[in-house]
Amino acid sequence: MADTEASIGYGITFEMADAATPTVFAYIAEIYDMTPPSDSTDTVDVTHMQSPNKTREFIDGLTDPGEASFEMNLVPGSDSDKALLAAKGKRKWCRITFPNGVQTLFFGVRTTYEKAAPTDDKMTATVTFKVSGEPVQTDAAAPRNISAPVVTGVAKVGAPLTVDQGVWAGTLGLTYQWKVDGTNVSGATGTSYIPVTGDIGKGVSVAITGANDDFSTTVTSAETADVIA
Numbered sequence: 001m002a003d004t005e006a007s008i009g010y011g012i013t014f015e016m017a018d019a020a021t022p023t024v025f026a027y028i029a030e031i032y033d034m035t036p037p038s039d040s041t042d043t044v045d046v047t048h049m050q051s052p053n054k055t056r057e058f059i060d061g062l063t064d065p066g067e068a069s070f071e072m073n074l075v076p077g078s079d080s081d082k083a084l085l086a087a088k089g090k091r092k093w094c095r096i097t098f099p100n101g102v103q104t105l106f107f108g109v110r111t112t113y114e115k116a117a118p119t120d121d122k123m124t125a126t127v128t129f130k131v132s133g134e135p136v137q138t139d140a141a142a143p144r145n146i147s148a149p150v151v152t153g154v155a156k157v158g159a160p161l162t163v164d165q166g167v168w169a170g171t172l173g174l175t176y177q178w179k180v181d182g183t184n185v186s187g188a189t190g191t192s193y194i195p196v197t198g199d200i201g202k203g204v205s206v207a208i209t210g211a212n213d214d215f216s217t218t219v220t221s222a223e224t225a226d227v228i229a
Contacts, residue, residue: 009034011099013146013169014070016083019107022093026083027146027167028127030073036096036104037131038066065131068094068108074115074123084113084127094129101140101170101212107132143171143210143217155195155204155224162192163206163221171210171217179205179220180227199227 012034015025042061051057075081087110096104108129117123147167153160165174178188181202185193195204203223210217 007099007172009099011168011171013097013167015095015097015146015169016087016092016108017095019091019093025095026079028072028080028083029078029167030075030080031070031127032073033071034096035067035069037068037106037135038064040064040066063134065106065133065135067111067128067130068096068106069112069126069128072125072127074117074125076123084110084125088113091132092129097144097169099170099172099212101143101215103138103141103170104135105138106135140212140214141170142215143212144169145208145210145217145219148219149206149208149221151204151206151221151224153224155227157195157197157200157227157229160192160194161204161224163208165191165208166219168210170212172212173210175209175211177207177209179207182223195227197229200229201226203227 014028014031014034016028017023017025041063043058044061045056046059047056092108092110094106094108108131110127111130112126112128114126115123116125145166145168149166150164152162152164155161163176168174176189176191178185178193180199193204193206203226205221205223207218207220
């Protein structure tokens with residue numbers, strides 16, 4: 001028996017754009033428990049006086065694409081909070097990207113943005129979009145880097161540099177390659193790098209590659225200031 005291809009939902013991203021500018025997406029951060037659009041088709045009773053064996057007959061009716069929803073950690077005043085507040089009463093072009101690179105695209109109207117701020121737990125929000133029209137599901141596409149990676153730390157011999165991987169859509173995993181003055185450092189493939197004497201006077205960057213089963217995408221961070229002794 002073949003191994004299962006099941007996976008968890010970790011890595012799913014949600015983005016939305018104004019219907020008038022469907023290529024300019026706003027990324028909504030801190031989401032979890034995503035429920036994509038559903039697919040429920042009505043049945044219409046077409047039974048008549050001569051229906052065979054006195055048995056009811058039905059035909060397909062209209063399909064209701066339902067709702068799309070997610071929970072999120074609420075950060076009041078964040079870009080995500082402002083974008084969802086501004087979405088009230090507007091038709092949005094929404095994009096859900098799964099870790100394997102498959103996307104679900106649909107028009108939706110934000111119907112619910114319900115916030116909760118308990119005394120002794122994290123602040124959260126529930127967001128619901130009423131789906132309008134038939135959603136489109138794409139084939140797998142190459143991973144997309146939504147927010148660029150950034151190297152943090154002081155570029156100094158013996159002082160560790162670390163990388164913030166940024167935000168990625170459609171990737172099942174990330175790999176790292178550190179560079180000094182644009183050249184790969186042999187064996188430097190982790191999430192941190194410690195400059196050595198030979199790096200003095202040169203900038204350090206890191207290339208991150210996101211991959212799914214079919215594609216890969218590589219993005220390189222900006223270089224640090226020149227390494228000092």
